[in-house]
Amino acid sequence: MQKTIINTILAAALGVACASANATVKVGFMLPYSGTYAKLGEAIENGFKLYVAEQGGKLAGQDIEYFKVDDESDPSKATENANRLIKRDQVDILVGTVHSGVALALAKAAKESDTTLIIPNAGADAITGPLCSKEVFRTSFTNWQPGYAMGQVAHEKGYKTAITITWNYAAGKEATDGFKEGFEKLGGKVVKRLMLPFPKVEFQSLLTEIAAEKPDAVFTFFAGGGAVKFVKDYADAGLGKTIPLLGSGFLTDGTLEAQGAAAQGLLTTLHYADGLDNPKDKAFRADYTKTYPDIAPDVYAVQGYDAAQLLATGLNAVKGDASKKDAMRGAMQGATIDSPRGTFKLSKAGNPIQDIYLREVQGLKNQVIGVAAKALADPARGCKL
Known part of the structure; x- marks a missing residue:
């Protein structure tokens, strides 16, 4: 009996330790923070963080720790920059990017490292075509x-x-x-x-x-x-x-x-427009304008917002434990996203099945x-x- 009690206490302690170890989900933004596309990267990050803020600053009860790398919209630096997030910072989730050439390299790095990637803009058809993989999801569009x-x-x-x-x-x-x-x-x-x-x-x-x-x-x-x-x-x-x-x-x-x-x-x-008559878009625009009063909400902010929504769906399914990758990705694959653009689901290839306005x-x-x-x-x- 005493041995059983001790084992139970040890198991409980181990569970607490594991929960503590998984209490923070690391999200790595690989976005353009300089150059032509800097405003787009800013809007994507704003949208992502707005959704997290609406959930009380946590997803699935977990704190979100952010890491940022300027991808400089330079495909020649994409692999090196991706590895700064994957290997150095050991992020659980990658979010990026705008430039399709950079995103193609980012998708390859995610697949090779078994890191979940959510693409909030780049429209290259190949990402959800020949380069599709279980690690890669998109909340934007294809060209x-x-x-x-x-x-x-x-x-x-x-x-x-x-x-x-x-x-x-x-x-x-x-x-x-x-x-x-x-x-x-x-x-x-x-x-x-x-x-x-x-x-x-x-x-x-x-x-x-x-x-x-x-x-x-x-x-x-x-x-x-x-x-x-x-x-x-x-x-x-x-x-x-x-x-x-x-x-x-x-x-x-x-x-x-x-x-x-x-x-x-x-x-x-x-896949987005002004004047959409749905409650989600009205609430999104109101919250975005209140949070970022000097920046108008746009399609890039929506795509970032939905990237966070998609991640939340996956994390909720695994109770915040991002190490349970298969279960998390399965939930993301089957998600229905209540987006400001209108509700959408993902195709088997990880691309939105969505209305085009x-x-x-x-x-x-x-x-x-x-x-x-x-x-x-x-x-x-x-x-x-």
Whole structure:
């Protein structure tokens, strides 16, 4: 009897020790904190931390300890930076990043080290395609999704021919591939695919080519400063009056103030929009604005917020013990996320199955005017899971 009591006390003590050892979950942010994408990285981190704050500063009863590495949006430094979090800081969870080239290396490092990775932005199709793995989840989009949805919109509007134009890099190719697939599947025809080297913004010769071809519509993928200049140049060339310009949502996200009148009326497709009439988005926007009064809530903040939601689902399933990786990931894989964008689930490849909204530029808003594609799943071509 005495031996049994002693064993029981020892077991209880061991349980307390284990619980204590797992009382903190280490989260490593590998995001851009300098350069062109710094504001995006800030928004993702803000969104993530907002969700944690809403849960009382803990997830599944565990304190969250944060580690940060500036990925510098430099793929050549990605493996080294990832290992600073994985090997040096021994994080339980990786969260990153914005740049697809960096994210591809990050996904490889996560798989090799058996570290759970949540991607809150990078849209490279390959991450949830040929490089898919049980360690990797995404709370954003694939480049294919908005493009494919806009292809369907173009058909619905009666357009028969289109030209695509983008930078000659992976994101642009994948977005325009998606548009071509969605458009041509329904009988449309992409008559030309125009590209220029990244990040050049000398569009005039290509705009002249578009004017000569006279397609029914133009689909484009540009972002940031390139998006600002392209939209202005397109309008200045007079093309907007005769050939509708359609785009993936990043054409007008974060760029409307600089684009001014040239952007008014533009149609884009994305998994988030202004004016979504759901309680979750209203609460999110109110909380975000209260917490970060000088920063408007945007798609990047939503993606960070949902990364924390997804992690919480996994941790709740294992009572906060992040070392139970298989059970945690299984719960994440099966999660239903009540997102500001609308409820979504994950595909087997770990990518959101989500509504893609049709948005129209109205003033300084990308106002939702409909759903371009309902519960759209990326085809995850090449995924062996």
